[in-house]
Amino acid sequence: MAVYTEVADEDLAAFLARYDVGALLSFKGIAEGVENTNFLVHTETGSYILTLYERRVDPADLPFFLGLMEHLSEKGITCPLPLQDRDGETLGRLCGRPAALLTFIEGVWVRRPQVEHCRALGTSLAAMHKAAMDYSGERKNGLSVNDWRPIFAAVADRADTLQAGLAAEMEAELTFLEANWPGDLPQGVIHADLFPDNVFFIGSRLSGLIDFYFACRDSLAYDIAVCLNAWCFEADMSFNATKARAMLNAYAARRALTTAEFDALPLLARGAAMRFFVTRLYDWLNHPPGAFVRPKDPLEYAKRIRFHRSVRTATEYGLD
């Protein structure tokens, strides 16, 4: 939630001159995106997002992300489309950083998703998975089952300051997940971070998906599990089976789950919750005092893990 890099008007005008977008009318740094610096740019031809990729993004991954958005756009998935400059390049440089100019997706993210939003999400997620099937880019999930323990280990000695017994509980959970993580589910390109703030709606119509900067190749059903956690729990951490039913069955109507995926869903949901638990716990215990960005509560994800532990079959999530 910050502008990390200041961009001068002259530098931006020179950057934009490489694209066929007309003259610059205005640009505003926008207070979204924890990883990158984003500007909303108006030119004579419309609205665009200018993204400067900051240190937390590996430049080597950018062709995968930008290529994916181009691929999905071609397949009719509404997402930011990186513009090509006059040399046909989507990746440029501005103020010493890798930078891209992307189409602006209208829409607002829904703070309190309702059943119809979850249904629309399920449909779109399946459509995205199918559209990405023939994308040739390769990127490994850098935050999968074997990446969680090192992050947890770095702060485990202080985990009990949040809740007594938390370190031992999550240590055991990690051991269980590592031993039982399924490796043979249908693979594909997943978004991996499809929280409500990355899904735009105009009224009740889903208008686009954004922020593909965690996208990677992994089990498709893992992406469903991320969404289950991100969309189907209430503010008090109670599970909303009506929302989950709407999301899961809308997804399955577009892409049928295999028996193995159906069976694995509770475990994937535990793992998807663990992925956000460990990164949130790390940020919680490592954020500088007085920092502008307030870290998110990791215990919200500990509660989700406990809930999923009690689930025996995906039928309990409402999947038909």
Added chain:
Amino acid sequence: MAVYTEVADEDLAAFLARYDVGALLSFKGIAEGVENTNFLVHTETGSYILTLYERRVDPADLPFFLGLMEHLSEKGITCPLPLQDRDGETLGRLCGRPAALLTFIEGVWVRRPQVEHCRALGTSLAAMHKAAMDYSGERKNGLSVNDWRPIFAAVADRADTLQAGLAAEMEAELTFLEANWPGDLPQGVIHADLFPDNVFFIGSRLSGLIDFYFACRDSLAYDIAVCLNAWCFEADMSFNATKARAMLNAYAARRALTTAEFDALPLLARGAAMRFFVTRLYDWLNHPPGAFVRPKDPLEYAKRIRFHRSVRTATEYGLD
């Protein structure tokens, strides 16, 4: 440079329904405005700025500011125009704060103003002063000559940590300004904060003035003095007489200065520099460590004060 108040999609949609602007398409918190929270809003009818007024703005002043922008807009000065809701009100409430929806002014602010920008500024400043002549609103300048000493006094004991002798020098300067401040110059409504980031250009054309939240009734020539400081010094703090000449003579071509104003300009410039010196010094010595907003260097304004002390007549600024 921050979003102080989070606004939920539902709350904004309800707020916008009171205006004739069509449906909400998107809104982004923008990383500008140290005082207030601003969103760039797209609706079916165009782009708008939504401003939530935070604690540093006195709600009692809002009718003056909003009325001034309406008045100036009617007179052909391009500035944000507060929209009237269906009840004819320009001031509403959102998320517990006073809020207004304003037209969006296209343009970018110029990081390194050139002579032509200074000339355009002079013309626009005079036009604004003349357009505001018959504005009936009243607001006293809360940061005028008698307001500087209390701000300075709160941090004077630490001023020498910035530069040896600074406290004594500025103490004497304040005494001089208080004793010699002119009270009988032509009065009017001034912007009082017309720095480059409040003046938009499209190419070399001045496209609008923004941020009237320091506007007040005071000596018109004081506003010129603020601009002289803000626009006519280089990064190394050297005075650029070419820029000043362009700005001052463009202003005078639109509104001739009286002899008293001409004579007072060096003194007003010292005072205008003192106004920003004391507030910057206060912020510099009081900002929380690790705070996101980096305070601006007060010594830049100490240097301006010293420069103006050496000026005997406005002719040295380039005024014909």
